[in-house]
Amino acid sequence: xxxxxxxxxxxxxxxxxxxxxxxxxxxxxxxxxxxxxxxxxxxxxxxxxxxxxxxxxxxxxxxxxxxxxxxxxxxxxxxxxxxxxxxxxxxxxxxxxxxxxxxxxxxxxxxxxxxxxxxxxxxxxxxxxxxxxxxxxxxxxxxxxxxxxxxxxxxxxxxxxxxxxxxxxxxxxxxxxxxxxxxxxxxxxxxxxxxxxxxxxxxxxxxxxxxxxxxxxxxxxxxxxxxxxxxxxxxxxxxxxxxxxxxxxxxxxxxxxxxxxxxxxxxxxxxxxxxxxxxxxxxxxxxxxxxxxxxxxxxxxxxxxxxxxxxxxxxxxxxxxxxxxxxxxxxxxxxxxxxxxxxxxxxxxxxxxxxxxxxxxxxxxxxxxxxxxxxxxxxxxxxxxxxxxxxxxxxxxxxxxxxxxxxx
Numbered sequence: 001x002x003x004x005x006x007x008x009x010x011x012x013x014x015x016x017x018x019x020x021x022x023x024x025x026x027x028x029x030x031x032x033x034x035x036x037x038x039x040x041x042x043x044x045x046x047x048x049x050x051x052x053x054x055x056x057x058x059x060x061x062x063x064x065x066x067x068x069x070x071x072x073x074x075x076x077x078x079x080x081x082x083x084x085x086x087x088x089x090x091x092x093x094x095x096x097x098x099x100x101x102x103x104x105x106x107x108x109x110x111x112x113x114x115x116x117x118x119x120x121x122x123x124x125x126x127x128x129x130x131x132x133x134x135x136x137x138x139x140x141x142x143x144x145x146x147x148x149x150x151x152x153x154x155x156x157x158x159x160x161x162x163x164x165x166x167x168x169x170x171x172x173x174x175x176x177x178x179x180x181x182x183x184x185x186x187x188x189x190x191x192x193x194x195x196x197x198x199x200x201x202x203x204x205x206x207x208x209x210x211x212x213x214x215x216x217x218x219x220x221x222x223x224x225x226x227x228x229x230x231x232x233x234x235x236x237x238x239x240x241x242x243x244x245x246x247x248x249x250x251x252x253x254x255x256x257x258x259x260x261x262x263x264x265x266x267x268x269x270x271x272x273x274x275x276x277x278x279x280x281x282x283x284x285x286x287x288x289x290x291x292x293x294x295x296x297x298x299x300x301x302x303x304x305x306x307x308x309x310x311x312x313x314x315x316x317x318x319x320x321x322x323x324x325x326x327x328x329x330x331x332x333x334x335x336x337x338x339x340x341x342x343x344x345x346x347x348x349x350x351x352x353x354x355x356x357x358x359x360x361x362x363x364x365x366x367x368x369x370x371x372x373x374x375x376x377x378x379x380x381x382x383x384x385x386x387x388x389x390x391x392x393x394x395x396x397x398x399x400x401x402x403x404x405x406x407x408x
Contacts, residue, residue: 011041011201012202013204014035014038014203015038015205016042016205018207018208020043020049021054022161022165023209024042024396025392025396028042029168029396030400032174040175045180046178049162050158053212055162056355059157060153060390061155061156063078063125064125071368073368073387078123087161087164094157095154095270096154096270098250099150099250101251101252102252103146103147103252112254113254117148120148127150128151129147130146131146139251143341180196180197183195185221185222187221187376191377213229214383223380225373227361227371227382228305229357229358230308230359231283232356233281233353235291236352237350239276239347240346240347240349247268253339266340279322279325279326307360310364311360311365311366330345333345333348356385359371359383370395371383
């Protein structure tokens with residue numbers, strides 16, 4: 001039931017979730033499952049759910065092979081992959097367990113592949129080593145000295161998943177408010193007041209899943225974590241229809257552990273297409289998806305943050321290479337042709353970009369794992385890294401279970 005004793009002009013709820021991406025929606029679903037009949041409000045500043053990171057990614061259901069054993073990323077990804085497939089199957093949402101191939105193209109990468117094989121075992125994943133011949137049998141257009149096959153990896157349209165989650169939230173009695181950009185958050189001993197423009201609400205517990213705006217919403221609520229969201233733009237290409245059958249699996253390079261991102265890969269999509277990407281360049285607007293989008297407030301925000309410059313100085317070659325490949329298509333193509341040499345410039349057609357919300361500390365350290373900050377009545381998701389979409393259901397469940405515990 002709604003909380004009592006509020007001002008007559010202010011709607012009062014048991015729970016409020018800020019952010020209509022897949023993590024916020026998963027949290028709202030679980031809260032209403034744990035507390036049937038509770039009142040819940042979900043606020044989303046856009047005119048649709050899943051408008052940002054949820055709707056601008058490669059659609060991969062990740063396996064968790066890369067992540068350190070024992071980390072939240074490894075645990076939530078493994079559980080999340082299974083739960084995502086179950087959620088989709090129950091609601092007739094198309095997905096394909098196509099599997100992933102990590103392709104080694106040099107002796108050094110073969111050594112890294114062996115390390116990933118060992119890590120997969122520690123993470124409880126089924127994988128298979130493939131030699132060059134078996135790789136070519138499985139993927140005739142892919143070249144490599146060997147590969148690691150991860151059968152459990154898959155693909156889905158996370159926008160459809162987000163819409164289905166929104167339907168579940170509404171069906172369980174939750175209220176979803178679109179076009180509600182939060183402008184003030186104030187926590188007291190008994191509740192949290194939330195304002196969006198000229199509208200106000202009050203709740204017993206607040207969960208903020210702000211994604212690209214996570215640090216700003218935390219500061220709005222009076223938290224001083226010291227980190228900053230630095231946006232990285234992931235640019236994709238799509239292959240023409242005549243190239244749709246070029247691969248059947250997700251095809252990834254073997255990642256370099258010295259570098260912060262995974263590299264350019266080929267990804268089949270559930271609609272039958274294939275995307276190529278992403279790269280990772282510093283974005284000049286947190287939510288500006290067209291190329292060369294610039295928002296002065298966003299640039300000034302991270303330009304004044306010392307952590308960005310320390311990060312850049314730690315990876316100078318990576319930054320230069322990613323910018324080069326963004327501006328020069330041939331550089332991007334060269335990355336792809338390391339393992340798929342048949343691709344040509346004419347095959348790389350423009351596709352919608354994505355923007356990753358990367359939390360960075362003041363010393364330049366990238367926050368690689370999930371990071372939450374709690375007060376008596378609030379939970380702020382400050383970092384929800386890839387594979388956040390795959391991991392949304394278990395991370396949402398963990399947040400919800402924390403929220404239903406008695407206030408200290």
